[in-house]
Amino acid sequence: MLYTHNSRSRVLVLAGALLEQAELLLDRGVHPIRIADGFERACNVAVTHLESIADEIPFGKDDHEILLRTAKTSLGSKIVSKCHDLFAEMAVSAVLSVADLERRDVDFELIKIDGKVGGSLADSKLVYGVVVDKDFSHPQMPKEIRDVRMAILTCAFEPPKPKTKHKLDITSVEEYHKLQEYEKEKFEEMVKQVKDCGANLVICQWGFDDEANHLLLQNQLPAVRWVGGPEIELIAIATNGRIVPRFEELTPEKLGKAGVVREVSFGTTKDRMLVIEECANTRAVTVFVRGGNKMIIDEAKRSLHDAICVVRNLVRDNRIVYGGGAAEISCSLAVSKAADEISSIEQYAMRSFAAALDAIPLALAENSGLSPIETLAEVKSRQVTEGNTRLGIDCNLTGSNDMRTQHVFDPLISKRSQLYLATQLVKMVLKIDDVSTCNQLIFS
Structure with missing residues (x-):
């Protein structure tokens, strides 16, 4: 089971694409406030659509195989990848030890991550x-x-x-x-x-x-x-x-x-x-990390924190949307459809938001060695004709575009945050009227 844990990258890619689209609208004479309002409206449409297409995944104290696979994948590209089984087990056990599953709450104050130079990453352990x-x-x-x-x-x-x-x-x-x-x-x-x-x-x-x-x-x-x-x-x-x-x-x-x-x-x-x-x-736990030097320990602690956050997100809300750009393509189609029903000038900003959402599947296709435009056009067309919101970019070249089959997904809570963060960032930039630079004063 794969989990695409690159939230920071996705926020940056989406924010960059939104700013690019905003610049085109500004050149056409659309006021920045109207663009910002249109982007916010489109973001709300996208989030509502995400919640409508989300699936739930079951788990419990004794049945946490999905959480374990999720943590393993989030650690797969990190420095601790050679011990990702051990670190994934520690991350899941730490979260489940402090989690209140009835209230869906995880108290991070009860999880301490400590480290000591010496030994290897395999010597790391979870202390209850x-x-x-x-x-x-x-x-x-x-x-x-x-x-x-x-x-x-x-x-x-x-x-x-x-x-x-x-x-x-x-x-x-x-x-x-x-x-x-x-x-x-x-x-x-x-x-x-x-x-x-x-x-x-x-x-x-x-x-x-x-x-x-x-x-x-x-x-x-x-x-x-x-x-x-x-x-x-x-x-x-x-x-x-x-x-x-x-x-x-x-x-x-x-x-x-x-x-x-x-x-x-x-x-x-x-x-x-x-x-x-x-x-x-008994809920208080400490993850004790060992490593050959301080840099490895710091990187291992950061990687472990990422894995713990991933598991925490699924505990708080076990709804997921599918990765590989499938969620972004589906949201892009939903926002474009909503824009057609609006008579105000904000419809142009909403269409631009839909175009910006396509930047993530385009980047995934390009990084996978595929033809970006052709691949996106084909997947988007299939989503419309087949009504299947799980279709995304086949980055692993398995021959299937169904992300449920490939087990590639994102927690809904994470995907929702990405959309909100990118939109709020671009709105803040659009509301800047001018930038003043303080020139150096030369006194005679």
Whole structure:
């Protein structure tokens, strides 16, 4: 099953063709506002027609073969193509894990895509939980904790600062020992407050010094420090915990819950990361990408995001229209027919919109080595005579123009967005009266 995931290219091709048609109309004396209104009217006709010819594809939590094939095809032309089976499986599983199929909603906040240099793309995996690029604050702390109750803190493990603008002078050993004892008492009080509420792990947004770290180790309280704001929020969402700004506010109800937190090291390097799994909110997932260098990881993350968006679009609206230029040709015919029923000058703009829609099947035919004009004329004629809106350009030279047979399709939600985006862009350009350039001023 193929899926033509090149939305950006299609928007650009269509917008360029619309601007070209608009220029011809301007040369004939048609006012830009009338052109813009005509284009908008034609766009609405095209979108309405798309919805009338759309088909539905069935899928479910256990039946996601179509989603899997769709994700594979969207990854086929990317840098991850050699592992597209693995990445497609991760994309579909990630979306279905966080999707609410009854409401047809996908919460992207629950999907995190992270990466680490080292290994190969095949080492990438989907973690049902959160991956944090941190390690435990002390090397002697346990590398794995089970049945975790974590305190998520945005306050620092340090004694309160003196509320004065004056400096504090220590002039004797006794005073130094008093200050040291005061700090130790404060640290112990903080550790006790955390232990008393039932926590067995501390996630702290800020750092703490070696003395606090040593006390945490002595009290058998593992901790993670310098965890960033977005990561803290994601951990709180995943574990159903509350972010606590003050030690006094710690209660058992505000603790995050997870089945296991473990520290993962990579080969012989010193790189270590924390993996939080079996979270209270089981919908949170992290896609952990590996690669030989940063460029490959960044490209893999971008490709994976595209695949996730494709699957998300089908989850939100499982209606599809057929690709290979079939939808554009059908819309072009519908817009031309609607233009014939309008008596105002906007009919010229609508016909121009229909002509611009032909730019996409023309480009597909040309890129496939076919004769663009002849191929388009033949397919358009067959759509009219046979009444088959699934006929498009046979880019794979299979001998069939039926895109349902070739399994080439676009989500309706994506195709609709392409039409709206291209039309809105051209309308904005048409409403520009003039362009002023600021010449360089020469002062004598």
